[in-house]
Amino acid sequence: MGAAVIRCEDVTKRFGTTEALGGVDLVVEAGDVFGYLGPNGAGKTTTLRLVMGMIRPTSGRVEVFGLDAWRDRSAIHRRVGYISGDVALYDRLTGQDHVDFVGHLQGLGRPPEAGALAERLGLGLRRPARELSRGNRQKLALVLALMTRPELLVLDEPSSGLDPMVQREFHTLLAQHAARGGTVLLSSHVLSEVQRVATRIGVISRGRLVAVERLDDVRAKALHHVEVQFASPVAAGAFETIEGVRDVRIEGALLRCDAPQSSLDPLLKEVSRHEVVDLTCIEAELEETFMAYYTKAAADVA
């Protein structure tokens, strides 16, 4: 296990009568690319703002690099690259002006990485921010967050507005950052956006963390759509009792069901007790597996 870079202990945050977060415990370790997933209003941005020391928890503790996220925020900010949900830029300054300004604030002069990063993302640095499209504003925010090679990246829905090619390059940048020992916390409302790059995912729903899993473990649970054409009609009973097998549907001699990887062996053994004419087994999209397991976990906290 790596060292904890972010640690939230029993964190609650209320805004007036709204409880945005309730008793969240979360650890993000060095080298993790942690995908923080949840629907709109679940509490993702609130968590990221607590990590950045922009707001204080109502109760509980938030630590970054072992420091108090609120009290020690200046020391923490020197080691973190952050992108907020709505990118704030200076309209009249060009991309290069932003690079120089942020570099100056961080005491780095002109960061040598910025030009190469902008090129990789297909962003010119000469135009003023007011002329940039939403996607290009997002790219500039990425350049500014990554150019100082911070130890930790905290990114609030960073790939919204990026086209698929740029998203791929962005994911490569994140993977390279993690390979150098860097850590990433990135929020999203869809798994497909983070599944290529995240090592672990946490799911938040209505301010509660309902699941934290390694992405490999989610993959091992991947649902398979199984369809078997038998030579003669079969009964559902024996198939329905196999652990993990879901949605058994039988129409005469045709069986359809969904099964996680771990149930395929017992399912096929049961299938082979009958005469089989045809069989297909197709792995579902990860998003579907994820929804099947976690919408239930989220419903349980509701």
Ligand SMILES: Nc1ncnc2c1ncn2[C@@H]1O[C@H](COP(=O)(O)OP(=O)(O)OP(=O)(O)O)[C@@H](O)[C@H]1O
């Ligand atoms: N400053 C605030 N004042 C009052 N309520 C707030 C404030 N910030 C967040 N909330 C509320 O806290 C809850 C969680 O909001 P948050 O922005 O953290 O969700 P989110 O998961 O980031 O959603 P989104 O994907 O829409 O950005 C929501 O009910 C929101 O309305």
